[in-house]
Amino acid sequence: MATPSKFSSKPNPNQIFPPPMLESYIEQQQEMQPDPTDDEPGNDGAYYSDDCNNILQSYVFLDPDLNSVCESTPVLLHVSFNQDYRYFAIGTDRGFRVYECDPFREVLRREFERNGGVGTVEMHFWFGTLALVGGGETPLYPLNKVMIWEALRNSCIGDIPFRSEVRGVRLLSNRIVVVLEHKIFVYNLKDLKMLRQIETIANPKGLCAVSEVAGSFVLVCPALQKGRVRVEYNGSKRTKVISAHESGIACFTLSRDGNLVATASTKGTLVRIFNTHDGTLLQEVRRGADRAEIYSLAFSLTAQWLAVSSNKGTVHVFKVGSDSSNCPPDRNLDAATSSSSLSFVKGVLPQYFNSDRSVAQFRFPEGVQCIVGFGNRENKILILGMDGSFYLCKFDQLTGGEMTQLDYHNFLQP
Numbered sequence: 001m002a003t004p005s006k007f008s009s010k011p012n013p014n015q016i017f018p019p020p021m022l023e024s025y026i027e028q029q030q031e032m033q034p035d036p037t038d039d040e041p042g043n044d045g046a047y048y049s050d051d052c053n054n055i056l057q058s059y060v061f062l063d064p065d066l067n068s069v070c071e072s073t074p075v076l077l078h079v080s081f082n083q084d085y086r087y088f089a090i091g092t093d094r095g096f097r098v099y100e101c102d103p104f105r106e107v108l109r110r111e112f113e114r115n116g117g118v119g120t121v122e123m124h125f126w127f128g129t130l131a132l133v134g135g136g137e138t139p140l141y142p143l144n145k146v147m148i149w150e151a152l153r154n155s156c157i158g159d160i161p162f163r164s165e166v167r168g169v170r171l172l173s174n175r176i177v178v179v180l181e182h183k184i185f186v187y188n189l190k191d192l193k194m195l196r197q198i199e200t201i202a203n204p205k206g207l208c209a210v211s212e213v214a215g216s217f218v219l220v221c222p223a224l225q226k227g228r229v230r231v232e233y234n235g236s237k238r239t240k241v242i243s244a245h246e247s248g249i250a251c252f253t254l255s256r257d258g259n260l261v262a263t264a265s266t267k268g269t270l271v272r273i274f275n276t277h278d279g280t281l282l283q284e285v286r287r288g289a290d291r292a293e294i295y296s297l298a299f300s301l302t303a304q305w306l307a308v309s310s311n312k313g314t315v316h317v318f319k320v321g322s323d324s325s326n327c328p329p330d331r332n333l334d335a336a337t338s339s340s341s342l343s344f345v346k347g348v349l350p351q352y353f354n355s356d357r358s359v360a361q362f363r364f365p366e367g368v369q370c371i372v373g374f375g376n377r378e379n380k381i382l383i384l385g386m387d388g389s390f391y392l393c394k395f396d397q398l399t400g401g402e403m404t405q406l407d408y409h410n411f412l413q414p
Helices: 022-032
Strands: 060-062 076-081 087-092 095-100 105-111 118-124 126-134 145-150 155-161 168-171 175-179 183-188 194-199 209-213 216-222 228-233 238-243 249-254 260-265 270-275 281-286 294-299 305-310 314-319 360-363 370-374 380-385 389-394 404-410
Touching: 076 118, 076 370, 076 380, 087 126, 095 118, 095 126, 118 168, 126 168, 145 175, 175 216, 183 216, 209 249, 216 249, 228 249, 228 260, 249 294, 260 294, 270 305, 305 370, 314 380
Parallel strands: 060 105, 294 370
Antiparallel strands: 076 087, 087 095, 087 118, 095 105, 118 126, 126 145, 145 155, 168 175, 175 183, 183 194, 209 216, 216 228, 228 238, 249 260, 260 270, 270 281, 294 305, 305 314, 314 360, 370 380, 380 389, 389 404
C-alpha cells in the first residue's frame, strides 16, 4: 500500500499554483471520494487507502535534496494527452509532470531522488486524479500494479495489482480500463470493483481506445484475430468485430463521439476509417507508398480532420469526408452533436489506388517517436516527441500544404 511521500516545504521560485477552477474541483472530488475500505484487500485485490491525509498546497512537489538531480535532463519513459488535448502528461525516470498545451506551461510536477521511474501516466480529464504505473530501470511502483494518485492529497489513494505487467491504462469519468498483454479489465472507479474482462490477441503496446458520451462509453481493443479490432458498447452491451487489415494492427483511435474508429496496420501505408456501429469502411487515406511505423492517430474534436504521425518524420493531416449519410445512430449515443461524425459516409468506397492524400504536413526529425493531437482550434496541431519536443502548428483548412510552426518547447529541460 502506498504511503504519502515527503515533500519540501521550502518556497520554490518555479512554483506553479492551481488555476481558478481548483475550488470547484476540490468540492467535486470531495463529493466523489469513495468511503475508505478496510485494510484487507477486496474486489480482486484492488482497494482504496485511508492513510493519506496531506492536503495539496501547491502543484510542484520536489523531494528534499533533489537540486543536484534536477540539474540533469531526465529520461523520458511516457507521454500522453488527456481526453480533450488540453493537457499532456509525461513519465520519467524520476517522477511525472503535467503540462498545459496552449498556452504552454507546466502545471504539475512530482519528482523523486531515487527509484522514481514512472512508465505510464493517465489523466482523469483534468490532472486532479492520475493513474500511474512504474517504469524504467528503477521503477517507483511495481510494473504489475496500477496506482491511483490524487493531487489533493499529493499521494496514492488506491491500487490495483495484477499477475503480469500492465501495458496501458485509460480513465473515464466512472471507469478505469487496464490493459495487459492478453486481457483488458474494466473497473468501477469509485470502489475499484471489477466489472468486465476482455481477451485479446497479444497486445504488447497496450493498444486501447475509449470514448464517452451521455453517460455511456465505447471501447476499442484488438480482437482475438490478427488485423481485427473489437468494439464494445457499454450502454447497449453490444460487441462488434471489424476486419480492418490483413496484417497486424499497429495503432487505432476513436472519434470523440465514439462513432468512428481509424486504424493503421503494421505495414503503415494506409489508414482506414470505419463506422463503429456496423463496421462499414467509410474512408481510406494514404500516408505514403513505402512501409512505415505509425506512431499515433488522432481525430479532431469534431472528427472533421485526422492526424497521423510515423517514423518517416512527417505528420500528415487528412480531411475526413463530408458527404451526407443516413447511417442510424446508436440509441445510447443520441446526445452526440447534430454534426455527428457519421454524416460523411461515402456512397462508393475508395480503392487502394484511389485513397485520399493528406492536405497538410509538418516535418520533424526522422526517427523521433511522437504522438499527435489537436489544439483549441480545428486547424491547430499538437506534436509531442520522445526527445522532449513540443510543437504547436497550424494549417490552412482551405489550401493545406506545409504547416506553420507557432510554438516550440523542450519540456525535458530542468
